[in-house]
Structure formats: structure tokens, C-alpha cells
Amino acid sequence: MSVVLRYGASNSLKLDFADQQVINSASINIESIDEILQDIVHTTLNHSIHFPAFREIVFPEDTLSIAVGEGIPQIAEILACIIDYIQTFTEVALEDITIVFPNAAAASSRDQLKELLDEFVFSTLTFEVHNPDTPEEMAYLTATEEGEPIRLNKRLVDSDVVLPICLNLPESILGYAGFFHDLFPLYTESETMVRFHSDDNTDILKRDSLEAANMLGVQYLIKVTPANGEEIHNITAGDIFTLQKSMPAIAKTIWSHSLSDSDLSIGTLEGSHQQQTWDQIARALNTLSECTMPGGSIVICSELSGSLPEPVKLLAGNNAQKQLAEQIKQHPDTNSQAAQQILQLRNEYRIYFLSNLSGDDVESIGLANIESPSQINNLITAAKKINCLGDAHRIAVN
Template sequence: MIQLRYGDRQVLRIRPPAEATVADVGVPRGQPLDDPAAAVAAALADPLDFPPLSRATTPGDRVVLAVDRGVPQLDFVIAGAVHTLLASRVLPEDITLLLAPEENGLRRREPTAALSAEVSAAIRIVEHDPRNREDLTYLAASKDNRPIYIHRQLFDADLVLPISCLRPQRVLGRLGVHGGLFPTFSDEKTRERFQTPGAARLPVQRHRRRDEVDEAAWLLGIQIVLQVVPGARDAVLHVLAGKPEAVAKRGRKLCDAAWLCRLPRRAGLVLASIAGGRQEQTWENFARALSAALTAVDDDGVILLCTDLRCPPGPALQLLASLNDSPELLREIRRARTPDAISASLLVEARERTQVYLLSGLDGETVEGLGVGYIANEDEVDHLCQQFDSCLLLADAHRAGVRVEEDL
């Protein structure tokens, strides 16, 4: 019997044929931290190529912690950063948590839950709304003469500490250490530009977007970042703080060691999962998991995505049902700028070379309307596995990077 974790502590148990070759890539590698808050405090006390945070702040400084989506153990990560600031004589009322908007209105757990009630009450919490022009301010024009808008809290702060997750090479949409800052805290038009399928998948556009991200961070004067290497589900493997270039260099090695999967060959069946609570069960992570699975599966093979996804499909995914295999389909999706546009684009590609099945919290009619096979339970998964002589297990596929040696 083999097992695959998915959803919020759910486990899939299946019995492949005795003669089948089963590979479990075994990511992430490494042991989770027992005390993420202490690890954050230690990282900020001795940052990479940067003075201790206590020497970078003075009493009266306005500090903004700019927090991206998907940071594991967020309440403890925040607690470690806030306690370090308080020890540096920053007042709690001078600290603002600026939170990235959640996809489809999913709520994160309380970010100040690990702080005392007194400190928690004094800290200001703001959730970014890219459609609220009153909260945005003009920063500068980019080298491509595009206006750069950011949240006003970032512009007015004496110190901005971006907090986000590191991702390994070959993960869809990877924008580097500043990707959790920009376009995350920019205006709606900019965010939509980054949501087009081409921005995430075409090499030239990816390069341009990364340059734009780095330029925005430089114009904002970002000198220090806090980055987390996530583990399985809600675990933290590593915490890094320091100068962005130093964190990126060190973080790339740690993240690839934990999450980069090197496969000798593709498999006929890839079981890829998205583990974690409701905040992880998004169409954005669906796209990342599908992208990793597409790299690992044989042509004419099968991908089964094991999730607890419950968010209804957005406008771009709905085109898959309304247009089905129409010649207009790909053109319409390539023009889409919605958060699900990249997922829709990948599904179009996947349907051309593989079969995709989905285990989720969605109903069968919704799933099949996307041109995806509906899996209702573990027995159906087990039946599917009996048809293949090679099977790959890819847990937490939304965080994994995949490289196939036979392609090199």
C-alpha cells in the first residue's frame, strides 16, 4: 500500500499492481523547525550581509511587515518579527501588518494569534485591496515607462520588511525574493498584467516580469527581506533574513535541496497533491501542481490531482466549459487577466497530451465541465492505478520543482 497526503491532513491509501514501478520523490527533504518564532528572531539578529535589525531601526520608526499569501505558521513568523522589533525599541503602535489579499476571499488564520493581547491590540492590521485607489500611491515610472503604484503604507514607512516564501527552480510563476512584494501590493491593473498566461509561462515575458519586480523593490528602497522555506503542509524548514541578493543566493540552495525533484524518467501516472488547509486549496496552487505534474508525466499519460479544492472556477476556467474545444478557446484564455487564467491555459495544454483527473471538494458537473475527469473517492483512485505499470507520487506538488534527467 502507498500513501499520499493531501488537503487538511487527509491521506490517500491505494494499492498499485504488484508489478508496477512506484516512485515517491520524497519531498520536502529536511526536518521542520520546532520553534519558527525563535528562528525568525535569530535570522533578524544576524541577517545575511546586513546589520542586525536592532541597528537598522530607531524609536519612532514606522515599520511595515508586508506579508504575502501562503506563509506557513504565519502567527509564529509574525511573532518572531514583532518581538525582535519590540526588543529594538520600536513601539507596537508603530508596527503595521500589511497583508496580501487572499484568493477567492479565503481567510488566513489570525496573524497576531501568537502575540500577547496587549501587543496584538496595538498593532495595526491592513489588508491590501488593489482596487482601492485611495490606498495606493505613485512610486515612479519603470524603465519601460510603466507607472508603478504601491500601497501607501509601504511608501510612508521608515522600514519595510517583506515576508514571503521561497520557491525552488522550475516552479510556475516564480518571481524571486521580491515576488511577494510586487505586484502583490500594487494596483489591480498591474496585478492583472502578471496574471496572464504568457507572463507566467513564456520565457521572454517571465524575464521581463522578474526585472520589473526587482526594479520596483529597488525603487522602494528595500534593503532587507525575510524569507521562509516551507515544509510539508504548514511546517517551516528554514528562515532567512538579510540583504535580498544574499537571501536569494542562500535561499535558492536550501529551497532546491528541499523541493527540487530530479527524476530519471517520466511516469505513466502522476499522483500530485495539494496538502494544507483552505488557504492552500486555490486555483493558483492548482496551476502550480498541474505544471509540476505535466513535467513528470508521459505523453498520453494520466495526471490525478488530489486536493480539497472547493473554490468555484473563475471566468477563464468557465471558458473551458462554454467554449469546450472551440478554435477560439486558447485565444480567449490567452487574453484573460483573471487569477485563474494560468490554470485555464495549463488545462488546455494538458488536455492535448494527457488525461487529467481531479479529486476535490467540487461536484462532478463542475469538474467535468472543465474537461477534467471527476474522481469521487479512494476506490476510484485505486481503480485508476491498476491500469498503469509506472506511478509517481508527488506530494505538495504546488511547492515542488521538477526536472526530468532524460530531457537534459
């Protein structure tokens, strides 16, 4: 038998298996919406769940910030549909609308949005990229029960209306703070982001995230459940209390799987370069390790590119654990989560990496570089039990 796995923007690889091998696959062909996206977005905003239509909750002279979540499929198209809705059904002025991106990777969708909008409309909108390292761009909201400050992007705090667009994923994936993750910690400071990534107490993460959303006054948001890559399974908008009850079940149905341990697990990161980040690599590694027996092999297929971020570079040193701990303490960096995952797992598993990174860079951090997809089939030949996971960074293993 054979399985086709897609990775990156448009690549795929065919994996061949022998009859005696045990093969488990997960999230390879998820059902996606097939209607016109603009019709879906307009209908979603006009028929919100247990909440008035969006056009009834914004008024002339309101300042509106659209807070973009991380890894949202087709985000440029969704934003174009929302702007069209606002122009068609509301009196909010274009100059009062700010689209806020959480990081440079997400902000790269701005170029695509420019192609989708009228030139005047695009030039009238305001765009902002959240900078977690600039205190002046943060506003204090409250403190956690432990006394840690909760700060959030100042633009969001100062706006009359905030419309969050959030990804809907299982709450048990690595570093995920639950329902409001795409507000907090995504729009807080680096130090807090790193604290979230390194804290294993998910109840505390969810508690602090909920507190931040409450203090911001968020009552309404959009949840996007992804299918594979840049496809969308579901878009829902409405009252946060109702969606907190219904949306996690959808994410769990689509992205949570029971998988037994294999001696080889293969996972992909499908989608545009906005999906190809070190943070997503960390999540994929964590997921794959949870369904691979100790000493087994893990393969990640991606189109990750560019130079190694500073925390990841430290893995090439002889005293990586100490240096990484010092780096996190002195210079918090959101890529630290990936470095921590690689450091933890590279001694427990054989990790193979297919990417657009330099082979020398990959091998310098203790991973095996895959130059050609055909090499993966060589690994398959030696395995008895194999797990194949599409979009492994979105999957939670039960």
C-alpha cells in the first residue's frame, strides 16, 4: 500500500509500505468548506451564535482593531471578506480600522491582501505588527494570582472594538493556552510568551489567558477550524461563552487522535510559509514524540527556510542546556520553545528533517538532514510500525 503526504505550499511525497507493516494515519484528508468564502464570512458575521450581527455592535467613529491569530489558513482572503462586510453593512470608517498581526510571519499575508483589495481601501487601512520586545507598545491589564503582570498590545487595549480571529485547535497541543491563546499570550511580551512555553501547567495557562481576555472586554470573536494546509474546515463567530462550549469539541473531533507507539513516525507541516515556523516545528516534534517509542525515529517534512534563530543556534554548542537557559533568562525569545524541544528529544529519538534549511545548519543542531523524499522510503523499509500524521503541528495525541 502507499500513502501520499502533502507538505509545504504544494509539495507531496508518496510513501510505500509492505503488506506486513502496520500503518496508522491521521488527519491526512480533512473535509474542507467548498462554498464561496465571502458568502461564508458574511453569513457568519450576520448570523452570529447567541450574539447580534456584527454590523449591530459597531458604530460610526468606533476604532476597530482586527487581531489576527497565528497560523490562520487563508487569512488574507478572510480579512478581505471582513473588510468588504464592514464597507457593505456598517458605517465604520476605513481610517478607523487597524489590522494587527502577531509577528512578521503572519504579517507577510499583507502583500496578498494588497492584491485582493482596492488600492484606495488598502492604503486607507492601518497595519501594525506586534512587537513583544517593546514595552512602550504594551498596556498593563492586571496581574496573575502569582503576581506576574498581564500586559497586552496597547493598540488592542485602546481600541473601542476588538475583533479577534482565532485558530481552533485541541487545547492539549504544546504551548497552547486554550480558547483565547490567539489573544494572550500571542499579543503579550516576550518574557511572558516564554513563560507560557516553558510552563507545563495548562490550567494556569488557560486561567491567565481567560483573565486577559476578560480584562480586554472581549465578548465576541471569530474561530477558524483549519483543515489541511491552507484549507478551512469551519468558520464560526459569536458569543464567547457559547463558543467556549462548542468549538473545542469540533477541534477535538478533527485534530485529536489515539495513536499507539510506532518505531517510525512521519509528520508534515503543510501550507504557506506562514505555517513554516520554528514554533510549529516544536509542536510537530512534541506530537510525534508522543506516538513514537523511545529510541525510535521521527521525520518532519516542511518547507522551513532561512537562517537558524539565536536560541536554536545554541544547540550546536557543547553546553547547550546551560547556554539556552541563560539565553531565555537574559533575552527571552519565542523561538526558545523549538530549541527546548529539539534539545530534549534529540537524545531520545533519531530526528530527521526535510526542509529548505542548509543541510549543514540542520546537522549542526544534532538532527539528520534529508536531502530527498526518497530517503524517507529507505527509513520505512526498516520499520515495522509506522505513524503518518498530516499537519502534525495541529494534532493532539490522546
